[in-house]
Amino acid sequence: MTDAVDLIGEQRRAECPELADALGAMEIFGRIQRVRRVYDRHFKKLSDTFGLNLGELDMIFTLRRSGPPYTLTAGAFAKAALGSPGAVTNRIDRLKGKGLVERVRESSDRRSVQIRLTRRGETLVTAQGDTALD
Incomplete structure (x- = not known):
């Protein structure tokens, strides 16, 4: 299964092959940012509710x-x-x-x-x- 982070990684590898070694770490941080956004939205909803x-x-x-x-x-x-x-x-x-x-x-x-x-x-x-x- 692929997601937006995978797609971004593929595009970067195609356009900037010299950065291939760094892309793994960038993909990890991309996923962490996405999880953080979901977390923030969820707790923002709780925050507003209460x-x-x-x-x-x-x-x-x-x-x-x-x-x-x-x-x-x-x-x-x-x-x-x-x-x-x-x-x-x-x-x-x-x-x-x-x-x-x-x-x-x-x-x-x-x-x-x-x-x-x-x-x-x-x-x-x-x-x-x-x-x-x-």
Whole structure:
């Protein structure tokens, strides 16, 4: 079975045979770009449906994946490559404003703040998860 990436590769080989060695890598990256576009379209649809941007979606899915009690520190989000500390803080603020997460201070160390998915957040993640699997 051939696709558009195969066709582009054949055309490049015919027109620029001197680039034949590099075309394999170019075809791999072409397919990666196509998969990324499909992924972006799918999550953009989810984002529009639920009124969250992709970064916010990623954060609430990450909280849900963490298991009960669906709690992580802001630092854990940054370590999970979900953005810079500033971006993570902004996303938390927006999610908190939408009632999807809450900040919880540790009783043993008041400096430590946990981010926890609210009931509303859990419900939304479940609905998104069902939609994401459609």
